[in-house]
Amino acid sequence: MQLSRSARIALRVAAGFGFVVIYVPLLLVLVNSLNPDRSASWPPSGLTLHWWSVAWDNSGARAALWTSVKAGLGATAIALALGTLIAFAVARHRFFGRDAISFVVVLPIALPGIVTGIALNSAFSTVLEPLGVGLGLFTVVVGHATFCIVVVFNNVVARLRRTSGSYEEAAMDLGANTFRAFADVTFPLVRSALFAGGLLAFALSFDEIVVTTFTAGPGVETLPIWIFNNMTRPQQAPVVNVVAAVLVLLSVIPIYVAQRLSADTATGSRV
Amino acid sequence: MALITRTAGALHRRPRLRLTLLLTAPLLWLAVLYLGSLSVLFVSAFWTTNSFTSEVVKVWSTDNFHELFTVPVFRQVILRSVGVALAVTALCAVIAFPLAFYTARVAKPKWRPLLVVAILTPLWASYLVKVYAWRLILSEGGLADWMLKPFGLSGPGYGLTAAVLTLTYLWLPYMILPIHTALEQLPANLLDASADLGARGWRTFRSVVLPMVLPSVAAGSVFTFSLSLGDYITVQIVGGKTQLIGNLVYSNIELNLPMAAALGTVPVVVIVLYLLAMRRTGALSSL
Numbered sequence: 001m002q003l004s005r006s007a008r009i010a011l012r013v014a015a016g017f018g019f020v021v022i023y024v025p026l027l028l029v030l031v032n033s034l035n036p037d038r039s040a041s042w043p044p045s046g047l048t049l050h051w052w053s054v055a056w057d058n059s060g061a062r063a064a065l066w067t068s069v070k071a072g073l074g075a076t077a078i079a080l081a082l083g084t085l086i087a088f089a090v091a092r093h094r095f096f097g098r099d100a101i102s103f104v105v106v107l108p109i110a111l112p113g114i115v116t117g118i119a120l121n122s123a124f125s126t127v128l129e130p131l132g133v134g135l136g137l138f139t140v141v142v143g144h145a146t147f148c149i150v151v152v153f154n155n156v157v158a159r160l161r162r163t164s165g166s167y168e169e170a171a172m173d174l175g176a177n178t179f180r181a182f183a184d185v186t187f188p189l190v191r192s193a194l195f196a197g198g199l200l201a202f203a204l205s206f207d208e209i210v211v212t213t214f215t216a217g218p219g220v221e222t223l224p225i226w227i228f229n230n231m232t233r234p235q236q237a238p239v240v241n242v243v244a245a246v247l248v249l250l251s252v253i254p255i256y257v258a259q260r261l262s263a264d265t266a267t268g269s270r271v
Numbered sequence: 272m273a274l275i276t277r278t279a280g281a282l283h284r285r286p287r288l289r290l291t292l293l294l295t296a297p298l299l300w301l302a303v304l305y306l307g308s309l310s311v312l313f314v315s316a317f318w319t320t321n322s323f324t325s326e327v328v329k330v331w332s333t334d335n336f337h338e339l340f341t342v343p344v345f346r347q348v349i350l351r352s353v354g355v356a357l358a359v360t361a362l363c364a365v366i367a368f369p370l371a372f373y374t375a376r377v378a379k380p381k382w383r384p385l386l387v388v389a390i391l392t393p394l395w396a397s398y399l400v401k402v403y404a405w406r407l408i409l410s411e412g413g414l415a416d417w418m419l420k421p422f423g424l425s426g427p428g429y430g431l432t433a434a435v436l437t438l439t440y441l442w443l444p445y446m447i448l449p450i451h452t453a454l455e456q457l458p459a460n461l462l463d464a465s466a467d468l469g470a471r472g473w474r475t476f477r478s479v480v481l482p483m484v485l486p487s488v489a490a491g492s493v494f495t496f497s498l499s500l501g502d503y504i505t506v507q508i509v510g511g512k513t514q515l516i517g518n519l520v521y522s523n524i525e526l527n528l529p530m531a532a533a534l535g536t537v538p539v540v541v542i543v544l545y546l547l548a549m550r551r552t553g554a555l556s557s558l
Contacts, residue, residue: 112501
């Protein structure tokens with residue numbers, strides 16, 4: 001398409017503005033973690049690493065980080081198992097209700113988090129509490145796994161659709177049984193999709209706050225909950241700044257690895 | 272060993288058995304646990320609460336839904352929430368379109384993959400951190416105030432505007448990506464044909480590019496609209512006293528769960544209606 005010179009320049013300026021809008025807030029979080037003051041007034045009066053060392057010793061933030069990692073790993077493990085099972089069923093079999101399954105998988109992430117949150121909350125309190133099991137880390141893992149299934153499913157099903165079943169048939173013609181064909185042929189084919197899906201599921205769980213609010217027991221504080229609870233406390237502001245900066249830096253890793261790993265990691269594959 | 276071989280053979284001969292084994296666990300999880308709790312929640316929207324004890328009374332009534340439409344506060348908040356979601360969607364589209372046009376068709380081809388990654392990276396930055404960033408920007412004496420000071424203005428502070436800006440920032444990548452993909456896949460010969468027929472840049476844009484990209488804008492809007500409509504955390508952090516549907520649901524959970532459930536059905540119904548409307552544009556097939 002032939003664009004006039006002025007149109008090109010206008011587009012460049014608009015795009016530049018767009019990228020500024022996208023990146024300035026994140027850069028601000030990074031700079032603000034070096035801000036010696038407790039307030040967020042701009043420009044900062046100086047730069048210091050003091051709050052980084054204070055944050056390093058903050059036991060609340062550390063405990064919350066550890067809780068988030070445990071919840072994320074648990075949810076990812078369950079999501080990997082269930083998401084892969086559904087992906088194989090949907091990609092390799094024809095059956096009644098196949099489209100409905102793809103729909104149900106997306107539902108937990110398509111509905112507002114608060115709806116999923118209170119639905120699970122009241123289910124847990126009616127079913128689990130009579131059994132003597134209260135809300136806790138376990139219920140957080142269950143809640144997170146529910147909406148993480150979709151990212152694993154999306155990644156694995158995309159991979160399975162691109163690789164036809166004929167590889168497995170060839171393996172079986174050569175004498176491999178079902179398990180052998182899976183271990184030697186199918187699994188290596190989907191391994192990187194599994195890894196990418198798992199990584200995205202972990203990132204999704206690590207970041208989640210709404211469902212967590214309704215499924216976490218009294219003593220369970222994930223990192224997002226910790227940030228939310230401490231955000232409005234002026235005393236804690238510098239530590240929150242540092243934790244936020246760390247999260248910005250960490251978020252580059254999963255996207256980078258996932259991009260390298262699998263070309264069909266659907267770009268915005270949260271849905 | 273023999274057992275393994277026998278099991279493998281049995282599985283191979285019975286695809287139905289294989290399918291059952293594959294689907295039992297996931298269906299128990301999603302259909303029983305998840306859909307089960309969802310349905311109980313929506314049924315409970317038709318129950319009421321004892322106003323003295325806050326205990327749920329399981330008697331069928333449509334009072335909650337009646338209240339939704341008659342109590343002025345509820346009506347206002349629902350309209351405001353839909354308005355916010357629409358405003359966020361419009362802002363996202365306005366910012367995303369030129370950006371996507373640049374990354375898909377103007378930038379040098381070798382830079383394009385890098386630009387896509389540059390759009391994607393912040394998508395995976397923590398939701399809460401992004402909201403927090405806007406809390407910093409809009410705080411008193413913060414970046415917004417500092418930038419507007421030379422013009423004799425001050426930032427919007429925390430409130431409805433802040434909520435719209437923050438939500439726009441949060442969901443912007445969901446709008447950029449589908450538009451970028453659509454623009455990238457636009458066949459160059461269509462544009463050439465349009466030019467051969469005498470159309471200048473603007474005419475080609477209006478008559479060829481826009482109609483072909485519109486379904487993708489609609490696809491992106493599904494995300495920006497539904498994510499904005501369900502959000503309540505952002506409003507709590509940067510919205511000042513502003514209330515959206517999510518906040519009403521949240522504030523009713525403790526004392527009146529059936530009312531919270533009834534309020535919770537509102538965004539779900541609105542989102543479903545929006546999806547149905549967008550399906551007519553062909554947006555859903557390009558998701």
